[in-house]
Amino acid sequence: MLGLLGLMLLAFLCTYxxxxxxxxxxxxxxxxxxxxxRGGEFVMGTDSETAWPDERxxxxxxxxxxxxxxxxxxxxxxxxxxxxxxxxxxxxRAPSAEEILRQSPPGTPAPAPELxxxxxxxxxxxxxxxxxxxxxxxxxxxxxxxxxxxxxRGSTLEGKDSYPVVHVSWDDAGAYAxxxxxxxxxxxxxxxxxxxxxxxxxxxxxxxxxxxxxxFANIWQGEFPNRNAARDGFAGVAPVxxxxxxxxxxxxxxxxxxxxxxxxxxxxxxQSRAGQGVIVNPVGPERSSDPVNPFTxxxxxxxGSFLCNDSYCSRxxxxxxxxxxxxxxxxxxxxxxxxxxxxx
Numbered sequence: 001m002l003g004l005l006g007l008m009l010l011a012f013l014c015t016y017x018x019x020x021x022x023x024x025x026x027x028x029x030x031x032x033x034x035x036x037x038r039g040g041e042f043v044m045g046t047d048s049e050t051a052w053p054d055e056r057x058x059x060x061x062x063x064x065x066x067x068x069x070x071x072x073x074x075x076x077x078x079x080x081x082x083x084x085x086x087x088x089x090x091x092x093r094a095p096s097a098e099e100i101l102r103q104s105p106p107g108t109p110a111p112a113p114e115l116x117x118x119x120x121x122x123x124x125x126x127x128x129x130x131x132x133x134x135x136x137x138x139x140x141x142x143x144x145x146x147x148x149x150x151x152x153r154g155s156t157l158e159g160k161d162s163y164p165v166v167h168v169s170w171d172d173a174g175a176y177a178x179x180x181x182x183x184x185x186x187x188x189x190x191x192x193x194x195x196x197x198x199x200x201x202x203x204x205x206x207x208x209x210x211x212x213x214x215x216f217a218n219i220w221q222g223e224f225p226n227r228n229a230a231r232d233g234f235a236g237v238a239p240v241x242x243x244x245x246x247x248x249x250x251x252x253x254x255x256x257x258x259x260x261x262x263x264x265x266x267x268x269x270x271q272s273r274a275g276q277g278v279i280v281n282p283v284g285p286e287r288s289s290d291p292v293n294p295f296t297x298x299x300x301x302x303x304g305s306f307l308c309n310d311s312y313c314s315r316x317x318x319x320x321x322x323x324x325x326x327x328x329x330x331x332x333x334x335x336x337x338x339x340x341x342x343x344x
Contacts, residue, residue, distance in 0.1 A: 265323030
């Protein structure tokens with residue numbers, strides 16, 4: 001049996017290890033291109049009445065420390081992965097009618113064989129104002145569109161090594177992360193990183209809403225979806241690090257491209273967490289649940305994109321959430337990776 005001194009030492013050791021585990025002890029050497037985010041508690045989500053229902057209610061979460069890429073994975077970085085592995089992305093493979101029908105309501109007719117070719121969804125602005133409840137007015141299935149040809153056949157990556165890679169599915173992002181010895185962030189890790197140490201602020205940069213003169217990120221300016229005034233200097237995706245970083249030194253945690261997270265998307269997840277106290281290292285639900293898309297399992301995306309506009313979605317806020325089929329790549333979707341911390 002331990003004496004009093006032994007019990008005191010044991011209690012100290014347990015407290016020390018627990019504290020280190022919760023704070024995420026910082027490894028001695030920094031992985032290239034990554035920023036350390038110290039573990040701890042923060043307010044996840046929001047109680048704002050202007051937010052989307054899946055962002056509410058705000059609740060306290062604690063995560064361990066982790067490393068995160070300072071910017072979104074670029075074309076050059078993804079290209080190195082493809083060169084080393086020969087990986088073929090989802091958009092470069094022909095979809096099957098069976099998979100499409102599996103994610104469609106019963107009775108959906110089979111797609112025409114000529115449509116079952118490699119491709120992806122490309123943002124194509126209409127030439128006039130259109131109803132905002134029909135995204136087919138600006139999203140076009142484009143044969144030949146993929147990470148190497150972001151606007152379809154004939155388009156290239158010339159001069160775009162420092163742009164974030166797009167048209168990557170959740171599967172593609174995960175494959176890259178594993179090759180790099182990293183992983184995709186949990187939703188909680190992503191939001192802690194995005195907030196940059198600012199508690200309760202509506203934006204990753206603070207309180208001030210963006211405007212034509214207050215420019216903090218690559219978002220849509222003008223009339224969505226037909227006229228982008230591009231007062232921020234970019235009508236589409238911007239090179240990484242084109243805008244100031246947040247409080248942790250992380251770039252493009254708002255706007256530019258949506259970023260895949262590891263978690264399944266559940267629209268009402270936060271409501272189920274209400275009253276549970278501090279949630280520790282959440283990894284998301286066991287399966288997807290979205291009444292809007294009941295037949296399509298969805299993974300989480302965070303951060304918004306260059307298409308975000310207050311008249312349509314305003315999802316460039318750190319609490320904003322969005323679900324998307326994991327086999328879907330689009331011209332405004334990318335990712336960044338994280339790496340768990342280790343002992344100092």
